[in-house]
Amino acid sequence: VGPTHQPTPARIGERARAESPVAGPSCCPTRAHTDAPLYIHHRRRQVAKQNPTQSNRCDSFPQKEKKKKRKASAAAAMILRIRSRDGTDRITVPDAAAATVGDLQRLIEARATVPVAAQRLSLDPALLLPAPQPPLLADPAAPLASLPLANGSFVYLSYPPGARSAQPPPPRALTAAGSFGKKMTMDDLIARQIRVTRQEAPFCSAASFDRDSANAFQLHVSESLAFAVKRAGFLYGRVDAETKEVLVDFIYEPPQQGSSDVVHLMRDADEEARVDAIADGLGMRRVGFVFTQAVGRKASETGEYTLSNSEVVQAAQLQAEGGIPEWVTAVVKLEVGEDGSADVHFEAFQMSEVCVKLFKDGVLETEIQDSDDPRLSKMRKEVIAGGKDTMEVDNDFFLVPVKISDHQGPLSMGFPIENRGIPLPANALRSHMDRAKHLPFVKRISDFHLLLQIAAFLDVKADVPTLAACVGHQAEVPEGYRLLIDALAGQT
Structure with missing residues (x-):
């Protein structure tokens, strides 16, 4: 910037x-x-526009027909990343040029175990946020080739809670030490019960x-x-x-x-x-x-x-x-x-x-x-x-x-903010009080960052909460605190 x-x-x-x-x-x-x-x-x-992805190819050498067919078949497939609130699944669309949104939904159902009827697809990540819903890929007959998709593109998937019916893998057999397989300890058994949902x-x-x-x-x-x-x-x-x-x-x-x-x-x-x-x-x-x-x-x-x-x-x-x-x-x-x-x-x-x-x-x-x-x-x-x-x-x-x-909260924001790598000016408190002298005293100190500066000179258990309570209730500030603040500001 x-x-x-x-x-x-x-x-x-x-x-x-x-x-x-x-x-x-x-x-x-x-x-x-x-x-x-x-x-x-x-x-x-300004962000420079990326150049279109160029395929790596060499036309200088003759290729056998079998190799050409294999390359054409590989080029027709497309990997899409399906992002949902449960993570990301990689799905390979075998014939992307001829595939439709409905084909993609069926692949998602097979891989992510989300029924087609429960799927809501979009190219906009806002689908996964609590915001107005973006345009959906609602037409199952729409060809994927008509969408701005390339190998590795993200498609965002939303579905109701409980719609995903993924089955955990079958449990591993418990074996004794020295036998074939993995030995299960008590920690392993406990860890297997931790489910992240x-x-x-x-x-x-x-x-x-x-x-x-x-x-x-x-x-x-x-x-x-x-x-x-x-x-x-x-x-x-x-x-x-x-x-x-x-x-x-x-x-x-x-x-x-x-x-x-x-x-x-x-x-x-x-x-x-x-x-x-x-x-x-x-x-x-x-x-x-x-x-x-x-x-x-x-x-x-x-x-x-x-x-x-x-x-x-x-x-x-x-x-x-x-x-x-x-x-x-x-x-x-x-x-x-x-x-x-x-x-x-x-x-x-x-x-x-x-x-x-x-x-x-x-x-x-x-x-x-x-x-x-x-x-x-x-x-x-x-x-x-x-x-x-x-x-x-x-x-x-x-x-x-x-x-x-x-x-709009109850506090003002005119006093310098602490811990930003710049020492607080020696006259910061006086300058602030002078700028706000037309206001009632309690209004002049209704700034958290100013109160934090003053609190360093007060008892943290008694005086600080008492002075802050005056600000919170916009009540009259006791004379003793007024004199102390004026002295710190060099106004006495």
């Missing part, structure tokens, strides 16, 4: 907003939603982001980091007890070091204690984790992927630590359109219960090697996924999509 391009706006949750039942003030009696969009700045990127519904109904906080986060990534390295933060807000909607009101960015594939959190226990004390005073708590994906992240030789294996491990670890069933993981990424333009997108997920349990039980491999396929998560023990024993699971098995929207 070059520095000379001008940012243009994109909306948050464009894929999910149309179906979101939480748009509007009636969905949450404790919070007022707004229909105003969250505008996210992004930069335009899709979780169809999340525990939270939706995730709504304060638009100023979300915009400040992605703007730093696009303007300062150019999506070249990963960036992360913890989400703080509340969970509506009735609707189970997660409302994110501010983002705390801990000290961290990011690369194109991994972001290492260098967590500061004292600073996090102050953050939690502020959240407690505001009537909030930690509700999730957000991270960005770099444009140069590691590619997979077996297909596209939503989250990498290292991202799955990190998300599962933090969700296990979070301690609430509604915990949300948000992903911010740059997506390139067909015209070469690039848009910033927010997407929200929960890691499935099975994924978190595999992490807690030590089955999910946490040591990622450079040679590992980022699309697959390795297991330390054999598990059953998709009806077969395996040591690797497609990461999509662990993702539960969450609808996403935005709102």
